[in-house]
Each structure stands twice: as structure tokens, then as C-alpha cells.
Amino acid sequence: MNEIKIETMTEKSWTDVARIYESGIATKNATFQTEAPDWDSWDKAHRQDCRLVATIDGKIVGWTALSNVSSRCVYAGVAEVSVYVDSAFRGKGIGNKLMEVLIQESEANGIWTLQAGIFPENTSSLKLHHNHGFRTIGIKERLGKMDNKWRDVAQLERRSKIVGID
Numbered sequence: 001m002n003e004i005k006i007e008t009m010t011e012k013s014w015t016d017v018a019r020i021y022e023s024g025i026a027t028k029n030a031t032f033q034t035e036a037p038d039w040d041s042w043d044k045a046h047r048q049d050c051r052l053v054a055t056i057d058g059k060i061v062g063w064t065a066l067s068n069v070s071s072r073c074v075y076a077g078v079a080e081v082s083v084y085v086d087s088a089f090r091g092k093g094i095g096n097k098l099m100e101v102l103i104q105e106s107e108a109n110g111i112w113t114l115q116a117g118i119f120p121e122n123t124s125s126l127k128l129h130h131n132h133g134f135r136t137i138g139i140k141e142r143l144g145k146m147d148n149k150w151r152d153v154a155q156l157e158r159r160s161k162i163v164g165i166d
Contacts, residue, residue, distance in 0.1 A: 009051035016060035029122040061089040064098040077112040112164025116156045134158040
């Protein structure tokens with residue numbers, strides 16, 4: 001496999017990002033979302049910084065971005081992680097590379113806590129997050145319904161060792 005490059009996500013990336021997001025949605029283990037939004041809706045819901053795509057030979061094969069968890073100033077350094085890898089490229093280290101760079105970028109932008117909500121059945125995502133310093137802080141039971149069935153969500157967090165430690 002050729003080198004994985006991490007680049008800034010732009011509006012031009014959206015077609016591929018949405019395609020990868022849709023493939024995650026199709027697994028029924030990545031999100032409660034049922035379809036990818038349009039660019040404008042997605043853009044408004046995510047931070048302007050820390051938007052990354054992974055490419056191999058110029059093809060977008062994964063992406064990651066952050067959403068603020070609150071508009072309150074006391075939570076300015078807390079963000080929720082989204083990370084998705086093209087189904088044809090899973091298990092090739094793309095998620096690891098995205099997470100590594102995302103953590104660096106988040107800390108450079110003053111983020112002291114990263115959060116993630118993951119379906120317990122999504123063991124590969126749980127493993128990815130745990131491998132990058134996230135810890136499971138609990139399970140929100142019956143948080144939402146999907147296909148008329150209640151789903152639990154594991155709550156994970158990662159505290160920076162360099163931002164927000166004073």
C-alpha cells in the first residue's frame with residue numbers, strides 16, 4: 001500500500017467524505033444518522049479547524065472532524081470526534097494516522113478533552129480510540145432507537161497531557 005497522507009478537508013472533499021460517511025451509516029454501527037447531510041449543514045455542525053482527510057494516491061480514503069459539545073465558554077476546549085474510513089481500506093492504519101494527526105491538531109487549537117460516543121458493537125472504533133488514549137467512562141443505556149430497537153452508546157474521553165493541565 002502506498003503512503004497515507006493527511007490533508008485539510010475542504011468543501012471540494014465533500015463528495016468523497018459524504019460517500020465514506022454513507023458507507024459508515026450503512027453498517028448501522030457508526031451513527032444514529034440515516035443519511036449524510038448536505039455540505040452546508042455538515043459545515044455548520046463542525047468546527048472549522050481539525051477537519052482532515054486521509055488520501056492514498058490522491059484518493060480520499062478516510063476523514064475526521066470535531067464538533068463542539070457546547071456553545072458555553074467553559075466547554076471551549078471540549079470537542080466530539082468523528083472518524084470514518086472507507087470500507088475498502090479498513091484495517092490498513094488509516095484510522096490510526098487520522099487519529100494521531102487529529103490529536104496533534106486538536107491540542108494545537110486548545111482542545112483539552114476529546115469525547116466520542118460509540119456503539120458498543122463497533123469494536124474496531126472502540127479499539128482505535130482506546131489505542132489513542134481514550135478511556136471508556138460509561139455506557140448510556142437505551143440512548144436512542146435505530147430500526148425500532150433501543151441502542152446503547154459507550155462514552156469515551158481523552159484528556160490532553162499538554163493542554164488544560166494548569
